[in-house]
């Protein structure tokens with residue numbers, strides 16, 4: 547029913563303290579002006595203005611919500627979406643679905659929350675402790691920690707330390723990936739932890755013990771430190787094949803429209819989160835099945851008469867997950883890499899990615915850093931062609947669905963290209 551939403555919003559806003567009310571209104575005006583000026587949706591600017599006028603606004607807006615925060619290096623936007631769908635079984639949800647995951651974007655999303663019961667919020671790793679302090683979440687999901695772009699292992703370790711320090715006094719239930727030693731280290735200072743065996747494909751950032759710096763032993767799926775005894779906790783939930791195993795050893799099939807092992811892991815963590823809010827795994831998983839693309843990721847689009855699947859990979863761990871879900875050779879693959887601020891301007895991370903896995907695929911490289919990428923593929927001993935546009939690549943590609951993998955701004959450009 548048109549109007550119902552805005553009536554509910556108006557009613558709720560009327561109940562806000564005066565300062566918060568003014569801040570929300572000012573934020574909305576700023577967002578509208580920014581939008582008119584053609585600068586995107588304006589929601590982040592609106593959130594910034596609102597927070598400036600009322601620094602407690604995020605806390606005020608979250609007060610009446612049951613909040614879950616989701617953070618990780620990879621998969622947080624998708625997992626946020628899966629949890630949001632699952633919790634809709636129990637009531638209306640407000641979420642920063644578009645991935646604006648710093649305080650201003652989160653504030654803007656919650657300000658538009660009308661009559662929501664649940665707040666499902668993606669949070670940038672660096673802001674997690676602060677947002678947790680402000681929003682007093684009931685649950686926090688920690689999925690994985692790996693180097694992002696240029697960040698090296700030392701910085702990843704520092705991020706784990708920051709989480710550990712910032713979350714140790716929280717009342718939230720922490721849902722943490724027991725297969726990721728850094729996440730385990732971060733979560734193990736918390737009072738209430740639900741451990742999930744969600745797997746870890748990228749192990750390069752966790753060979754040294756986060757607790758003592760000793761060498762980590764990793765036999766099979768297990769891990770432990772010989773020096774200090776820090777070890778993998780016994781998981782309550784697990785991903786086993788394509789099933790979620792719950793704490794009572796019940797097995798629930800995962801049937802997602804999203805591809806890949808990483809999303810099976812995301813669904814497992816999401817089911818564990820949903821259980822904290824009283825939604826049973828079978829109900830949660832059924833609702834997750836409705837999710838198709840997330841902010842354009844995994845979208846199969848028709849472009850120049852061809853099927854093109856758009857895949858986002860922002861860092862070495864992300865590229866590795868992406869390679870595991872592309873079609874077998876001879877499926878053509880387009881790789882696009884940019885190096886703008888949002889991507890990180892240093893592309894030396896290209897050398898951390900195992901491009902050898904693309905052997906047998908016809909490969910096309912494009913983007914600002916196509917020459918860096920070409921050098922990397924040359925060293926990997928791969929055949930490839932350098933192109934200027936997606937159009938060129940599509941025209942030269944042999945038959946079959948085209949897998950287009952791109953980093954952040956390159957991905958936005960691909961989305962734009964196929965929309966025209």
Ligand SMILES: [Zn+2]
Nearest residue numbers: 755758771774
């Ligand atoms: Zn140790």
